[in-house]
Amino acid sequence: PTTVFTIANQKGGVGKTTTAVNLAAALAEKKIHTLVVDLDPQANATSALGIEKQTGKSLYGPLRGEGSAFEMITPTVYEHLALIPSEEDLAAAEIELAQGENYLARLRGVLEPLRASNGYRAIIIDCPPALGMLSMNSLAAADFLLITLQCEYMALEGLGQILRNVERLKSANINPALELGGVVMTMFDVRTNLSRQVVDEVKKHLPDKIFDSVIPRTVRLSEAPSFGKTIFAYDPASPGATAYKNLAKEVIERFGLK
Amino acid sequence: PTTVFTIANQKGGVGKTTTAVNLAAALAEKKIHTLVVDLDPQANATSALGIEKQTGKSLYGPLRGEGSAFEMITPTVYEHLALIPSEEDLAAAEIELAQGENYLARLRGVLEPLRASNGYRAIIIDCPPALGMLSMNSLAAADFLLITLQCEYMALEGLGQILRNVERLKSANINPALELGGVVMTMFDVRTNLSRQVVDEVKKHLPDKIFDSVIPRTVRLSEAPSFGKTIFAYDPASPGATAYKNLAKEVIERFGLK
Numbered sequence: 482p483t484t485v486f487t488i489a490n491q492k493g494g495v496g497k498t499t500t501a502v503n504l505a506a507a508l509a510e511k512k513i514h515t516l517v518v519d520l521d522p523q524a525n526a527t528s529a530l531g532i533e534k535q536t537g538k539s540l541y542g543p544l545r546g547e548g549s550a551f552e553m554i555t556p557t558v559y560e561h562l563a564l565i566p567s568e569e570d571l572a573a574a575e576i577e578l579a580q581g582e583n584y585l586a587r588l589r590g591v592l593e594p595l596r597a598s599n600g601y602r603a604i605i606i607d608c609p610p611a612l613g614m615l616s617m618n619s620l621a622a623a624d625f626l627l628i629t630l631q632c633e634y635m636a637l638e639g640l641g642q643i644l645r646n647v648e649r650l651k652s653a654n655i656n657p658a659l660e661l662g663g664v665v666m667t668m669f670d671v672r673t674n675l676s677r678q679v680v681d682e683v684k685k686h687l688p689d690k691i692f693d694s695v696i697p698r699t700v701r702l703s704e705a706p707s708f709g710k711t712i713f714a715y716d717p718a719s720p721g722a723t724a725y726k727n728l729a730k731e732v733i734e735r736f737g738l739k
Numbered sequence: 740p741t742t743v744f745t746i747a748n749q750k751g752g753v754g755k756t757t758t759a760v761n762l763a764a765a766l767a768e769k770k771i772h773t774l775v776v777d778l779d780p781q782a783n784a785t786s787a788l789g790i791e792k793q794t795g796k797s798l799y800g801p802l803r804g805e806g807s808a809f810e811m812i813t814p815t816v817y818e819h820l821a822l823i824p825s826e827e828d829l830a831a832a833e834i835e836l837a838q839g840e841n842y843l844a845r846l847r848g849v850l851e852p853l854r855a856s857n858g859y860r861a862i863i864i865d866c867p868p869a870l871g872m873l874s875m876n877s878l879a880a881a882d883f884l885l886i887t888l889q890c891e892y893m894a895l896e897g898l899g900q901i902l903r904n905v906e907r908l909k910s911a912n913i914n915p916a917l918e919l920g921g922v923v924m925t926m927f928d929v930r931t932n933l934s935r936q937v938v939d940e941v942k943k944h945l946p947d948k949i950f951d952s953v954i955p956r957t958v959r960l961s962e963a964p965s966f967g968k969t970i971f972a973y974d975p976a977s978p979g980a981t982a983y984k985n986l987a988k989e990v991i992e993r994f995g996l997k
């Protein structure tokens with residue numbers, strides 16, 4: 482079977498890419514065949530995995546009906562971890578997709594053959610911020626939504642909004658099967674009270690969705706992508722690596738990935 | 740005259756809202772009549788200014804041709820500072836606008852009467868992340884683009900992309916007058932080398948665009964919005980307040996706002 486996760490949050494800079502990359506890497510280290518789909522025209526996940534951006538190498542073509550997702554799959558230097566990269570042209574999809582037929586189901590159609598081929602146990606989609614065409618398409622294509630929430634006040638405000646959008650997609654019958662898979666608290670700053678308060682607040686509202694693994698704010702996690710490395714390649718003994726390894730254990734457990 | 744600034748960067752969480760709110764507040768403190776336009780369906784700027792979100796009170800209606808921008812103007816508790824708020828419905832604009840006629844010029848048309856009325860010396864548009872309909876509309880509507888860049892590696896990658904989009908809008912004749920007004924370095928972390936390196940890198944590439952005022956990473960700046968306050972109301976003696984006051988001085992100077 483293949484389980485499709487989308488990591489989405491319309492709020493920017495809340496650790497979606499850092500989580501997509503390092504959660505996927507942690508799953509791959511546990512020998513779970515994982516494919517990262519970079520759905521952000523900014524292609525941060527692509528760079529973070531050490532892959533060169535190339536014009537024409539993204540889901541832009543397949544989303545327009547030109548070519549298949551298969552031919553975009555790129556191996557990484559990590560065993561059991563592959564990537565469908567992104568590049569700038571994908572930005573045009575945000576605007577063009579909205580002008581087409583059945584525009585919310587396009588990504589679902591593009592990923593269908595990948596699902597059916599059973600090549601990967603987990604597909605992790607990294608979304609751009611904002612709830613535009615690409616993010617909405619990923620919500621319509623996924624089995625589970627994983628939300629990353631920065632341990633800051635403003636991050637809380639967006640939570641309600643994305644949950645309402647999940648409800649809209651379900652009641653409009655666009656993706657009735659979409660479930661909120663879990664909430665990952667990121668960039669926890671041990672030196673402030675604010676971080677603790679935000680985590681407790683989320684625990685109160687979503688006690689069985691919040692993951693126990695809270696990702697600490699650490700410079701190592703922000704440095705790794707500038708070397709095109711996952712945290713496991715960059716600093717495997719760091720608190721950031723430990724946190725993502727523990728998150729992977731929870732994800733495997735919660736979604737039966739083994 | 741009225742000068743329209745848009746604060747945009749497709750990358751999320753890079754201080755767009757924090758800068759829109761506190762730069763506007765600093766200008767208002769210097770008696771420069773300023774209007775903040777919250778163009779982000781997440782309405783973070785609206786909350787940060789202590790204004791309650793209200794369904795129907797945003798540019799969503801005017802962008803669809805229903806009602807004018809004037810009737811959306813909301814006073815704040817700060818003299819010389821007003822706000823056009825946002826609320827969740829604006830998210831629909833991201834998808835609906837793309838399906839209409841002349842879809843990049845809609846915001847420009849909506850703001851035109853405001854410009855002409857000369858009620859404000861400065862209009863500051865806070866954009867959502869990602870380069871969707873709303874951000875592209877704001878680029879098409881503005882005189883100057885102000886880019887905020889977080890002092891982190893990934894922030895650099897997005898700079899080239901937004902500058903290419905500015906060029907596209909200019910060469911497609913959609914907004915030939917749009918200029919890159921300046922780059923604000925935000926969330927400078929004195930404890931890391933990475934921050935310093937990112938600032939130096941940007942200084943090398945855009946020496947006359949980068950502002951001297953660099954905004955430090957400080958907990959006070961992230962706490963203020965949770966009380967619905969600008970940094971000047973929350974902690975006027977803080978390094979964050981000083982930095983935004985100095986930024987306002989540079990902005991007044993560079994764009995002749997006095």
Ligand SMILES: Nc1ncnc2c1ncn2[C@@H]1O[C@H](COP(=O)(O)OP(=O)(O)OP(=O)(O)O)[C@@H](O)[C@H]1O
Nearest residue numbers: 493494495496497498499610697698699703751891
């Ligand atoms: N735990 C962490 N500690 C320190 N820095 C972090 C951490 N997680 C992410 N960062 C840094 O914070 C910035 C934002 O993170 P990231 O790019 O993962 O967020 P995002 O939600 O994907 O952003 P966007 O909405 O733009 O796609 C990046 O520079 C990243 O390296």
Ligand SMILES: Nc1ncnc2c1ncn2[C@@H]1O[C@H](COP(=O)(O)OP(=O)(O)OP(=O)(O)O)[C@@H](O)[C@H]1O
Nearest residue numbers: 493633751752753754755756757868955956957961
């Ligand atoms: N200088 C700073 N020091 C500490 N925290 C900051 C600073 N500037 C912004 N923040 C915090 O970082 C987070 C992101 O900032 P902000 O909301 O201004 O970014 P943004 O670019 O508007 O995000 P988005 O792309 O989602 O609109 C917020 O929680 C904010 O309070």
Ligand SMILES: [Mg+2]
Nearest residue numbers: 497498521525
């Ligand atoms: Mg990202």
Ligand SMILES: [Mg+2]
Nearest residue numbers: 755756779783
């Ligand atoms: Mg913002």
